[in-house]
Structures are given as C-alpha cells and as structure tokens.
Amino acid sequence: MSNRLPKWAVLTLGVVIVTGCTTRLAYNNIDVWLSYRLSSYVTLTSSQESVFDRGLDSALALHRRQEMPKIHRAIDRLQADLLAPMSYGQVQEYYTVFTQLGQDSAAILADPLADVFSQLDNTQVAQVEASLRQRFAEFDEERSQLSDSQKLTKRAGRLQDFTQDWVGSLTSRQKELLTELAGYQLEMAPIFRSLRNGYLTRWQQLMKTRTQPAFKGQFTQLMRDMVALNSSEHQAEVRFYLNRRFELMRRLNHTMSPQQQSYLNRKLIDLRKDVALLINQ
Numbered sequence: 001m002s003n004r005l006p007k008w009a010v011l012t013l014g015v016v017i018v019t020g021c022t023t024r025l026a027y028n029n030i031d032v033w034l035s036y037r038l039s040s041y042v043t044l045t046s047s048q049e050s051v052f053d054r055g056l057d058s059a060l061a062l063h064r065r066q067e068m069p070k071i072h073r074a075i076d077r078l079q080a081d082l083l084a085p086m087s088y089g090q091v092q093e094y095y096t097v098f099t100q101l102g103q104d105s106a107a108i109l110a111d112p113l114a115d116v117f118s119q120l121d122n123t124q125v126a127q128v129e130a131s132l133r134q135r136f137a138e139f140d141e142e143r144s145q146l147s148d149s150q151k152l153t154k155r156a157g158r159l160q161d162f163t164q165d166w167v168g169s170l171t172s173r174q175k176e177l178l179t180e181l182a183g184y185q186l187e188m189a190p191i192f193r194s195l196r197n198g199y200l201t202r203w204q205q206l207m208k209t210r211t212q213p214a215f216k217g218q219f220t221q222l223m224r225d226m227v228a229l230n231s232s233e234h235q236a237e238v239r240f241y242l243n244r245r246f247e248l249m250r251r252l253n254h255t256m257s258p259q260q261q262s263y264l265n266r267k268l269i270d271l272r273k274d275v276a277l278l279i280n281q
Contacts, residue, residue, distance in 0.1 A: 034109075038116075041131040042124050048116055055112025063108050064278060071101055072275045079268050082261065085254045091246045103224040110220040117219065118210045125207050132200060140193070148186070155182035167256065168263040177252045184244050191237045198233065199226050 034056060038044070044052065074097050081090055120128070143151065156179040163178060164170055170178075202222050209215055225231070229238045256264070 038113075042120065042128045044116065044124075048119050051119060052112055052116040055115050056109075059108050059112050063105060064281070067101065067105050067108065068275055068279045070104070072272060072279065074098065074101060075268055075272045075275065079265060079272070082253075082264065082268075085256075086250060088246055088250045091249045091253070092242075095242065095246065099228050102227040106223040106227045107220050110223040111216065113223075114216040114219045117207065118215055120207075120210070125210075129200075129204065136196065136200075143189075151186055152179065152182055155185055166264055166267055167260040171255065171257075174252060174255055177248060177255070181245065181248050184241060184248070188237070188241050191234050191241075195229060195231055195234060195238075198231060 035049075035053065038052065074094075078094060081094075146154065156175075159178040159182055160170060160175055163174070199222065206215060206218055206222065209218075231238065
C-alpha cells in the first residue's frame with residue numbers, strides 16, 4: 001500500500017515481503033533484518049536481545065509452517081483469476097484476502113515483539129518514542145518541502161516503477177491511471193497521518209500496561225489494525241479511498257495487453273515457486 005504507516009510497523013510486516021527472485025534470500029535473512037530494525041529504535045540489553053531472538057526464531061518457524069501455505073494458495077488462485085479481466089468484486093476480494101494474510105503474519109510477529117516490549121524499562125520506552133517522533137518529523141518535513149505537483153509526480157513515479165516491475169512497460173493510459181491513483185493517495189495524506197499518530201497514541205497507552213497479562217493480546221490487535229488501516233475515527237474515509245482504488249485497479253486491469261498478462265503471470269509463477277521452496281525448506 002502507498003500509505004505511510006509508522007516505520008516501526010515494518011517490524012511486524014517484514015515477514016510477508018515476498019517479491020520476485022529475492023524472496024528466499026529476504027525471507028531466510030529476515031531474522032537479522034528485523035533485529036537490525038529494532039536496534040535502530042532502542043538499545044536492548046543482552047538478555048532482552050536473547051528473548052527477542054528466541055521468540056523471533058519460533059515466530060518465523062510458525063509463519064513458515066502455518067502462513068506460507070496460505071500465501072501460496074492465494075497466489076495460485078490469483079493466477080487463475082487473472083486469466084480474464086477482473087471485476088470490481090474480485091479486486092475487492094483479493095484486497096481482503098491479502099490484507100487478512102498480512103494481519104495473520106503481523107499477529108505471529110507481534111508475539112516476540114510484545115515479549116521484548118514488556119521487558120523495556122521507562123528509559124527504553126522513551127527512547128523508542130523519541131526515535132519514532134524524530135522519524136515522523138523527518139518524513140513530514142521532507143514532504144513539506146515539495147509542492148503539490150512535485151508530490152504528485154514523485155508518488156506517480158513510484159507507482160509506475162512498482163507496476164512496471166510486475167507487468168513490464170506501461171502505456172500512456174496506464175500511466176494516467178496510476179497518476180490518478182497517486183492523486184487519491186495524496187488526498188488521503190492527512191488521514192494517513194492521523195492514522196499514524198493514532199496508532200502511536202495507542203502504543204503509548206499500551207506500554208503503560210506492558211507488564212500486565214492482557215498486554216500481548218492488545219498489542220497483537222494493534223498490529224492487526226495497522227495492517228488493515230482499522231480506525232473507528234477514520235473508517236468511513238478509509239473505506240471511501242479503498243473503494244476508489246478498487247475501481248481504478250479494475251480499470252487498470254482491463255487495459256492490460258496479452259504481453260503484460262504474460263509478463264505478470266511469469267512473475268507470479270516465480271513468486272509461487274519461491275514460496276513453495278520456502279515451505280519445504
């Protein structure tokens with residue numbers, strides 16, 4: 001998704017980053033990557049590092065065994081449905097399917113994170129919060145330096161680069177559609193910032209109860225809500241944005257040439273093979 005969740009959410013989502021020929025390399029080294037990302041936000045003691053490393057090993061083993069087969073089946077089903085132009089309902093359905101997969105993966109990774117967060121002292125909690133606020137401020141400052149047209153050009157370029165990775169060269173009409181999508185995303189920027197800040201506030205409140213038995217379950221729910229952009233305050237706006245995106249993706253899908261469809265199918269075959277190899281490792 002294009003919205004900017006807090007970067008620390010990446011810790012819960014990294015395990016589902018499966019793209020192209022680098023899938024196995026990324027997945028097999030994700031324990032190192034996640035540990036590195038966590039260390040960029042807080043300095044852990046050796047005991048805390050051991051707790052996180054052991055928990056992460058168990059979580060990744062569970063994810064490989066339990067979630068990767070689900071991802072494999074979803075990719076296989078998507079390949080079959082992409083043989084014909086997709087309907088609005090199908091686009092919406094696959095968003096739901098892959099969001100659920102992301103939530104389930106985040107829930108598994110929330111477990112070792114909750115364990116290590118529950119052991120942080122007040123100084124470490126303050127360090128995490130300061131790191132988050134600094135990175136949020138840096139991101140917001142960077143965006144504030146750009147004009148609206150520059151923001152649109154930058155966002156559209158990213159969407160076009162990502163799409164080209166999956167379907168090959170784009171037509172002028174497809175680039176126009178992706179620029180339209182970029183416009184939707186920029187319109188949602190204030191909502192995305194509010195979501196980000198709301199999730200941070202929830203995390204702050206949770207950290208006050210980090211030694212209580214209910215903490216892990218509540219932290220897991222926060223992770224699931226972040227993946228799905230769940231928010232009682234902004235659910236109507238998020239739903240409106242997603243509906244616009246579903247319709248645009250339907251239109252984009254209907255513009256694909258046979259060559260692009262073949263290109264995408266090969267990419268999905270490679271991805272599915274990599275996932276299968278990971279399952280059987």
